[in-house]
Amino acid sequence: MKATIERAVLLKSLGHVQSVVERRNTIPILSNVLIEAVEGGGIKLMATDLDLQIVETVEAQVEQAGATTVSAHTLFDIVRKLPEGSQVSLEAAEGKMAVNAGRARFNLSTLPRDDFPVIAEGDLPTVFEIPAATLREIVDKTRFAISTEETRYYLNGIFFHVTDDDQPVLKAAATDGHRLARFTLPRPDGAEGMPDVIIPRKCIAELRKMLDELDGTVEIALSDSKVRFGLGTAVMTSKLIDGTFPDYNRVIPTGNDKLLKIDPRSFEEGVDRVATIATEKTRAVKMALDTDKITLSVTSPENGTASEEVAGQYGSDGFEIGFNARYLLDILGQVQGDAIEVHLADAAAPTLIRENDKASALYVLMPMRV
Known part of the structure; x- marks a missing residue:
């Protein structure tokens, strides 16, 4: 040659x-x-x-x-x-x-x-296209919640499946047991009858790198064991995770009646500031909810204490709840709007976070004892 x-x-x-x-x-x-x-x-x-x-x-x-x-x-x-x-x-x-x-x-x-070994694709009966920008958004808004725990290998990827809600949709979800991220979009033409698939973490990471350089659309072809992405001059083929993704809908709270509306940027900056003194062991940030404000605080036996007040709209009974600061920052980092809704129940129940009820992305975060 x-x-x-x-x-x-x-x-x-x-x-x-x-x-x-x-x-x-x-x-x-x-x-x-x-x-x-x-x-x-x-x-x-x-x-x-x-x-x-x-x-x-x-x-x-x-x-x-x-x-x-x-x-x-x-x-x-x-x-x-x-x-x-x-x-x-x-x-x-x-x-x-x-x-x-x-x-x-x-x-x-x-x-x-x-x-040189080549992955045999076999027959990939489901074929559809998604704009590269949409696929980028799906990956960004879910992949931070992928589990890295090898024993629960079926959580080591993003779960894609189609359902008929009010209209046919394609959903992407990832969870590590502490937090859940889900993205919903209208079902693309050709995705009807698609099998439920879990795309592995490594494939998602490589795909995300290549999406940065791509405009136009990505062709996705899949079976129940393989997926292929057509990315301009490149073709990426991956085996899928052979396992069953848990029914994550069970952990999405529907009856959380306490609503906090808050500016995500000031919330994120406040959490980031007080978490400066948190150590690996005590990554918990405590939120004390009061009318029209929340007080964020961190107590670290080694470093001392930190607190900050952040303005927010809250009209229910005041209470305290704790979250892992890093998990909270991961979620807030993906929110683009001017306001987010934090739906709370009590200090032990899962909390729902989203921009509004029309938003494509939805997040669930488990509280920590503080």
């Missing part, structure tokens, strides 16, 4: 695929990126960890078609350090690949392309 490609194009594409590759691999071929020069121009780059695979096709001048695999992180580091604007020549033969640009010469070891 022999091809020439612009450094910037190669670097961007390698940046997408190499982040799938795990740093420590017991199977040597999984540390590599598959580079395939296609007759008539174009290079295909592919990387996988056996659960997630990214393939990207980029423009290049191909003198001789062919394919090889080479260390993904090494090649990425080399290309990153090559001079800007340079043309990179890739030439593979007899177990080696020469990478040349300007006066720089590299000769890298390769492994045969026939050993």
Whole structure:
């Protein structure tokens, strides 16, 4: 194989695929990126960890078609350090690949392309499109609540499912048992009859990186075991989490009768300030609710105490409730509006947070004892 490609194009594409590759691999071929020069121009780059695979096709001048695999992180580091604007020549033969640009010469070891594993997609019967901006919003407003606890592996992703509420909708939900985030949007054409799927955390993280550079729409194709995202010049395929997501609707409170309306920015800044003295063990921030104000306070045995008053509209009986400061900040960081509604019941019941009853995103937070 022999091809020439612009450094910037190669670097961007390698940046997408190499982040799938795990740093420590017991199977040597999984540390590599598959580079395939296609007759008539174009290079295909592919990387996988056996659960997630990214393939990207980029423009290049191909003198001789062919394919090889080479260390993904090494090649990425080399290309990153090559001079800007340079043309990179890739030439593979007899177990080696020469990478040349300007006066720089590299000769890298390769492994045969026939050993490179490819995720077999099988049949993906459900196909629909979502605007890239919408998919970005779905991911941002839910992924912070994904559990990192490996024992409850079925919570290690975002749960996508379709339901018929007042109208057909697609819902995305994530929870770690302490908080829940849910995003609802009208059901896209083609998503009817879609199976319930849990998209793994790593796939969500890689998808989010690539959505930053994308306008237009994303094509999503899925079965009950795999999902494929069409992202412009790249295609990402992932296995789904094989498990059952719990019925999260049971934890969304419907009878919380105490309503606090508050400016999310001043609330977020107040929580952030008082939480400065909180230690890892005592991440709790206490909220004392009173008519038209709340008092935020943190008590830390090591550091002392902090309190701050924040204006808010509240007309029910006063009481105190505690929350994990970081969890509260994660939620407030996703709220864009000028006001949010905090629906409370008592110091031990789940609390519902949303912008209003028309908002696409809804959050549930479990209180802490303080």
